[in-house]
Each structure stands twice: as C-alpha cells, then as structure tokens.
Amino acid sequence: MHLLSKPLLPTRDITDEKTFVDRRAFLTSIGVGLAAGASVLSPRLAAAAPAFRRWQGEEDKLTPYADVTGYNNFYEFGTGKSDPAQNAGSLHPHPWKIEIAGDVKKPGIVDLDEFLRPFQPVERVYRHRCVEGWSMVIPWSGIPLRDIIARIEPGTKAKFVEFTTLHDPKQMPGQNRSVLPWPYVEALRMDEAMNLLTLFVTGVYGKPLPNQNGAPVRLCAPWKYGFKGGKSIVRIRFVEAQPHTTWNIAAPEEYGFYANVNPTVDHPRWTQAREHRAGEFFKRKTLMFNGYAEQVASMYTGLDLRANF
Numbered sequence: 001m002h003l004l005s006k007p008l009l010p011t012r013d014i015t016d017e018k019t020f021v022d023r024r025a026f027l028t029s030i031g032v033g034l035a036a037g038a039s040v041l042s043p044r045l046a047a048a049a050p051a052f053r054r055w056q057g058e059e060d061k062l063t064p065y066a067d068v069t070g071y072n073n074f075y076e077f078g079t080g081k082s083d084p085a086q087n088a089g090s091l092h093p094h095p096w097k098i099e100i101a102g103d104v105k106k107p108g109i110v111d112l113d114e115f116l117r118p119f120q121p122v123e124r125v126y127r128h129r130c131v132e133g134w135s136m137v138i139p140w141s142g143i144p145l146r147d148i149i150a151r152i153e154p155g156t157k158a159k160f161v162e163f164t165t166l167h168d169p170k171q172m173p174g175q176n177r178s179v180l181p182w183p184y185v186e187a188l189r190m191d192e193a194m195n196l197l198t199l200f201v202t203g204v205y206g207k208p209l210p211n212q213n214g215a216p217v218r219l220c221a222p223w224k225y226g227f228k229g230g231k232s233i234v235r236i237r238f239v240e241a242q243p244h245t246t247w248n249i250a251a252p253e254e255y256g257f258y259a260n261v262n263p264t265v266d267h268p269r270w271t272q273a274r275e276h277r278a279g280e281f282f283k284r285k286t287l288m289f290n291g292y293a294e295q296v297a298s299m300y301t302g303l304d305l306r307a308n309f
C-alpha cells in the first residue's frame with residue numbers, strides 16, 4: 001500500500017498566515033479571477049481562487065490562525081476551549097483509514113491518502129458559527145463532498161450520510177469520560193451533503209488540518225452550527241433512515257438534527273440572534289443560514305424550521 005506522508009493540500013507550498021492573507025488580499029484588491037490568477041499561481045491554486053472570493057463577504061475578516069487552532073470544541077480532548085490544542089498531540093492522523101459503508105457500490109475500508117489522490121482540492125473561506133454563540137471566518141481547504149459522493153456511488157436507498165469520528169480512548173483521552181456518547185456521530189440529508197458548499201476538509205490556512213481542528217479530515221457545512229462538522233472521520237455511511245446524531249442524543253430539546261443557523265429560533269437557554277465574532281468587541285447579528293441563504297434555503301422549502309431546528 002502506498003502511503004503519503006503529507007495530507008492533501010491545494011498548494012504544493014505551505015503558506016504562513018501572513019503570506020496567505022496578503023496573497024488573497026492582493027488578488028481580491030486587483031479583482032483577479034481565474035484567468036488572470038492562472039498566470040501567477042499554480043494551476044491547482046488558481047482553480048481555487050474564485051471559490052475564495054465567492055464565499056467571503058466584504059465584511060468578513062479572516063480569523064487569525066492562532067484563534068482558529070487555539071479555541072476549539074473537540075470533546076475527545078477535553079471540554080475546555082484550549083484543551084484540544086493542548087491535548088490533541090496524542091492523535092495520530094497519518095496513515096488514516098476510512099470505512100465506506102451502507103448503500104454504496106463498493107463498501108470497504110480505504111486508505112485516506114489513496115482515496116483522495118484523484119480529487120482537486122479547493123480553498124473556501126467560510127463563516128463558522130458555533131451554537132454557543134461565537135463565530136470565526138476560516139479559510140478551509142478540502143474536497144467538495146459532492147465530488148466524493150459521486151465517486152462512492154451511493155444507491156437509491158441512501159437518503160442520509162452519517163459521519164463517525166474515531167473511537168480510541170488511547171488517542172482521544174477525553175473518551176474515557178462519558179461527557180458525550182462515543183463515538184461522535186453527525187449526519188446530513190443527502191441533498192445537504194451534495195450541496196455546493198459542503199466540504200470534506202483536509203486543511204486550514206493552506207496548511208494540513210491540525211489535530212485539534214479534526215485531522216486528517218472533518219466535515220464543514222457552513223450554513224449549519226459548527227457541531228454538524230464531525231472531526232477525525234473514520235466512517236462514512238449511506239443510510240435510508242435519519243441517523244441518531246451525538247448532540248441530538250445527548251440533549252434533544254437543545255440540539256436538533258438539522259442545526260441550521262437560524263437567528264429566529266433560540267436555543268432553549270440563550271438567544272441565537274447575535275454572535276460574538278472572534279476579535280471583535282461588539283456582537284454582530286447572526287444571519288439566516290449563516291449568510292448562505294442563497295445557496296441553501298431552497299433545500300428547506302416547506303420544512304417548518306422551528307419544529308425541525
């Protein structure tokens with residue numbers, strides 16, 4: 001079996017935060033799109049540049065790398081925000097195996113690097129809104145999940161996709177405590193998984209995904225609260241019935257299956273109307289679907305978003 005030592009990244013070089021921001025700011029300021037960008041960037045990066053411009057609102061400043069990687073939720077390494085950065089060194093994300101299961105053409109266990117090799121990575125800057133009320137703006141890199149699903153070829157019974165995190169208390173010492181039912185499980189409806197925005201994330205700021213952010217691969221559906229983004233995924237399962245997901249099992253009145261960012265539906269214990277963006281003093285208004293209504297609202301036509309929160 002051939003193993004890559006480096007996780008999949010959209011660029012061949014590893015970019016530091018300042019270079020990353022300067023390069024994108026420069027491209028954006030001069031209005032560089034794909035054609036012009038191609039002359040100064042590698043073809044793989046140039047292909048990603050329009051995606052970067054497209055998903056970052058004018059008002060959204062990138063959250064510094066130190067905050068993105070230093071203030072996390074990853075209960076497998078502790079419940080404090082700095083616990084994951086401090087404790088996630090015990091996770092070994094390379095090599096990594098993922099099980100493809102359920103109603104698919106070829107179920108089985110694959111090596112992640114081998115599995116991802118044919119795909120073209122993209123960079124996407126997304127707003128990231130935690131159900132607890134904090135938010136960030138994060139430049140992810142990864143593979144559109146729809147491309148991965150197309151390759152997996154699910155069958156007609158597949159109505160939902162379930163994502164399961166590694167369960168290994170030796171690597172994830174927080175699993176020795178029953179703060180949540182382990183392993184951590186999240187799931188999306190098939191159309192949500194196939195949405196243009198949904199990303200199978202392998203990197204952040206042009207660097208490999210740090211352990212605390214869900215190495216080697218995590219999910220990102222940016223119109224949903226952060227908890228839908230399961231980390232360190234070891235199984236992708238295609239199923240007919242709506243899966244039981246971790247936070248919904250732990251506290252069903254507080255955390256629904258859908259978890260769409262919706263400022264009009266409060267969490268039972270606090271408002272969701274406003275959020276605290278990392279690095280900002282004043283709270284800002286939370287946007288419907290986290291600002292991605294244009295891309296996702298049509299998926300929920302006819303669905304009562306108060307009952308299906």
Ligand code: MTE
Binds near residue numbers: 129214
């Ligand atoms: N995935 C696993 N396996 N374990 C977790 O505790 N926390 C979720 C989600 N994915 C979590 C997880 C929650 S509540 C949030 S808000 C996001 O990860 C946080 O992602 P970040 O730390 O990269 O900001």
